[in-house]
Amino acid sequence: MEPPVHQPENEVLKPKGAQRITAESMPHHLPGTPQVYALLPQMQDVMVQLFSHHSTVEPILVPAVVEPLLVLVLAGTARVEERSLGGEWKAVNVQAGDFFLTNTSEPYEMRWQTMGCDTFEVMHLYLGLPLIDRAVRDLLGEHTDPVTFLEISGAQDERVNFMLDQLRFELTEERTPSLLFVHSLAQALTVHLLRRYLDPQSTTRRSNALQAYKLRRVIDAMNERLADDFRLAHLAHIADLSEYHFSRMFKRATGLSPSQYFIRLRMSRARHLLLETNRSIIDVGLEVGYSSPGHFSQVFRREVGVTPSAYRQA
Known part of the structure; x- marks a missing residue:
């Protein structure tokens, strides 16, 4: 730094x-x-x-x-x-x-x-x-x-x-x-x-945040589809809200937008696979939704701070 x-x-x-x-x-x-x-x-x-x-x-x-x-x-x-x-x-x-x-x-x-x-x-x-x-x-x-x-x-x-x-x-x-x-x-x-x-x-400050039970449903849905494309409309439907209001209430509850939180969950799953399995980095990227190894490495480095290969070696 x-x-x-x-x-x-x-x-x-x-x-x-x-x-x-x-x-x-x-x-x-x-x-x-x-x-x-x-x-x-x-x-x-x-x-x-x-x-x-x-x-x-x-x-x-x-x-x-x-x-x-x-x-x-x-x-x-x-x-x-x-x-x-x-x-x-x-x-x-x-x-x-x-x-x-x-x-x-x-x-x-x-x-x-x-x-x-x-x-x-x-x-x-x-x-x-x-x-x-x-x-x-x-x-x-x-x-x-x-x-x-x-x-x-x-x-x-x-x-x-x-x-x-x-x-x-x-x-x-x-x-x-x-x-x-x-x-x-x-x-x-x-x-x-x-x-x-x-x-x-x-x-009081979070009275307009997404309710805890809805937040859990949405996060569970995200975890179930980490390999799929991010779909804001699907998550908003689970929360029974418009996309606009869902995005605002989700961020108020978590501090992150739905798409940012989805990426965070993907990276958590990727870290687990890199450390606890012998699967190739390409396979790990595919499981968390990245068909391009270069794109996976770029996102992983941005979110975690190092490349997938460096993280596994460390």
Whole structure:
């Protein structure tokens, strides 16, 4: 990643392209190269990234991410500053054990200064929408609308700290990480976040979002036809809405347009096939709807960050 360009203090960084991205794309927007642990194939709704950060004086534009993001400070201390685009800087001093919870639908800016050390280490955990949806149905009922979390910066929570540390240990220290164990931790963590950090205004803000039961029907239909062409009319019919209203309500519920979400599901399936089978890259591309290997590779690289062959080798 290229170093950040100097930005005068009184200017506002402008987001490039879509305002919300998927977790896989986040490393392209932050300095450094993280260790990435994508847990496949049984679970495609958790991603862990480990970063070691030096001081970053110039503001970095952080795109909003579809998945809620938890950041745990693993080591070191730093002064972290955040602001909405055009807003005032808000600063917090953080140390090992502090965490951030981000669920914003808008890009924002960050910068940080290490204190008494050269680097500080953090862990990113992204919780997928299907995982959250299951926890919401368990706690709040089958027909609960999609929810959002409160924004937390530099707080302490023993349960969050414990479960994130257990996830990190399982992935980095165990010779054969258990997906069952990691999935159980992720589910427990999601339930805890819903109980303690649910934004009480989220239902009001998303009153025009696609209802949870319709969203599940649509996503199930997408998964059943990943090899077929994307058909907006078919999905809108499942939701019993016009194409226009369906597209607006789907994006309000998920942060992505129906076609973008469909591509995301295709790439999740492709990652599973690349890692868990010996099928050729051409066959994998065909199963997720790409008859042209070049087109499949182009889309995969755009969404995941590397080519299919590089992903399999890694």
